[in-house]
Amino acid sequence: MLLLNASGCLDALTAPDVARSLDAFVTKTITPLPREGNPPVRLAETEHGMLNAIGLANPGRDAFLDRVLPRLRELGVPIWVSVGGFSAAEYAETCADLEDVTIELNLSCPNVDEAPESAAEIVAACRAATTLPLYAKLSPAAWDVAETARAVDGAGADGLSLVNTIRGLTLDRRTLTPSLARGAGGYSGPALKPIALAAVYACARATSLPIVGMGGVQSGRDVLDLLAAGASRVALGTILFADPDAPTRVRAELDAECSARGYASVHDIVGIAHERTSTQHGQHSSEVVRTR
Amino acid sequence: MTRARLNVAANESIGPYTLLTVERGSLDAGVPGQFFMLEAPGRVLPRPMSVCLAPPGRLAFLIDPIGPGTRALCALQRGDAIHVLGPLGNGFRLDVDRPLLVGGGIGIAPLPFLSERLGEPPALLGFRSEWHAEAAALVPNAEVVIEPTFVTEPLAELVPDYEVLACGPEPMLEAVRALARDAQLAWEAPMACGYGACYGCAVEIDGELKRLCVEGPVLAAA
Numbered sequence: 214m215l216l217l218n219a220s221g222c223l224d225a226l227t228a229p230d231v232a233r234s235l236d237a238f239v240t241k242t243i244t245p246l247p248r249e250g251n252p253p254v255r256l257a258e259t260e261h262g263m264l265n266a267i268g269l270a271n272p273g274r275d276a277f278l279d280r281v282l283p284r285l286r287e288l289g290v291p292i293w294v295s296v297g298g299f300s301a302a303e304y305a306e307t308c309a310d311l312e313d314v315t316i317e318l319n320l321s322c323p324n325v326d327e328a329p330e331s332a333a334e335i336v337a338a339c340r341a342a343t344t345l346p347l348y349a350k351l352s353p354a355a356w357d358v359a360e361t362a363r364a365v366d367g368a369g370a371d372g373l374s375l376v377n378t379i380r381g382l383t384l385d386r387r388t389l390t391p392s393l394a395r396g397a398g399g400y401s402g403p404a405l406k407p408i409a410l411a412a413v414y415a416c417a418r419a420t421s422l423p424i425v426g427m428g429g430v431q432s433g434r435d436v437l438d439l440l441a442a443g444a445s446r447v448a449l450g451t452i453l454f455a456d457p458d459a460p461t462r463v464r465a466e467l468d469a470e471c472s473a474r475g476y477a478s479v480h481d482i483v484g485i486a487h488e489r490t491s492t493q494h495g496q497h498s499s500e501v502v503r504t505r
Numbered sequence: 506m507t508r509a510r511l512n513v514a515a516n517e518s519i520g521p522y523t524l525l526t527v528e529r530g531s532l533d534a535g536v537p538g539q540f541f542m543l544e545a546p547g548r549v550l551p552r553p554m555s556v557c558l559a560p561p562g563r564l565a566f567l568i569d570p571i572g573p574g575t576r577a578l579c580a581l582q583r584g585d586a587i588h589v590l591g592p593l594g595n596g597f598r599l600d601v602d603r604p605l606l607v608g609g610g611i612g613i614a615p616l617p618f619l620s621e622r623l624g625e626p627p628a629l630l631g632f633r634s635e636w637h638a639e640a641a642a643l644v645p646n647a648e649v650v651i652e653p654t655f656v657t658e659p660l661a662e663l664v665p666d667y668e669v670l671a672c673g674p675e676p677m678l679e680a681v682r683a684l685a686r687d688a689q690l691a692w693e694a695p696m697a698c699g700y701g702a703c704y705g706c707a708v709e710i711d712g713e714l715k716r717l718c719v720e721g722p723v724l725a726a727a
Binding site for chain 1: 628705714
């Protein structure tokens, strides 16, 4: 399993063929109660990305479990359910109601108010509520995302999803007021890639948890970079809006990149940025020693 | 929903607008009121455009160059190629006995194709200026009004005799809705994807926020 969609970037029920072209489908975040989301305008394009302030629009936990999840299972693709909430107890209640899925805890939506508990406290509450695989989706905005990664690892997470969007703002060219009705929104797209790479790289050094890397992936080359930084799976986000055929294209580009570099499997690439970095660090420090 | 790379066949200025024609390739033209997502060269997101005309083997889109994406589209020339996804959304119902097409500004974009499919019914078009009104030449049997006259003035007298199919700016559609409760209205909203993935084009429909690309863009007035 290699390619997923980023949560909130695909509706498998309106685009089932796109969902089937992925190795797993990740749902839009589900909250205990239905949410209409933020008022329009919810989208704005920037030079190198886009802002969204959808605000976790979703039918709520009960409607999701009764009406949506059974239809998703018919797709024949493994399902990851993105779980959100406004307290650790809300997250845990939804986790307790789920079966036969992987859970991704959305601990980092920039468009809604946060739960009062820390990421680790939410993960711990969910861990107590379910034995299903638990991935913690973290924000790249934390000063030290690796510290959060260690904390959720200690709280019982099975993996990390890195990264969510980062908060950004655009102003209307004419009125110089915020383009989005909510003001700021979540920034995604090509500009996010170096930020995602840095987070994946730091967290891969800080924990041994498997990582789903995401942020600005447009091409097979971008997937290659995230794998090298330490991700073992990669999710496509904004690119799906522009190109629903991206999963097939990106997979072909990645295969070509691997062949050209002499790798038999994409798994051989995972984490190689760290091998090279540690060698370079080693050489560098010995030079320092010699200089002294 | 198919995505294909299509060759630009023609680029023609009509008043302030550009009529961009592409070879249709493997894509279906859809029905009037449906739309396509057009790759805007150099931009992150494609742009939604309703079909203006669908001559054999081609698709034509009427584009108002109001921002970086639409300007990039208007700059395309014969020999260029762009990715096009569609047809998307729900178009106009064509089982209408006495249709009257109503359009405002760039909102006339889907009306030439609609007019053709409905046998060139009467149309009522409103524009900001004589220059903008050059686009009225695309719609047969059209009566044209220029601001400060709005389409709603002549429309008020015609409504009892016709079923209205309209596209235009939101205030115009709201005014049409107030006059013609059985109208079909084509709305507009910012969209990242056009196929239900981004939830960006949410508009209030029946008291709830729904995705215009999935539920519309053509909606019943009442």
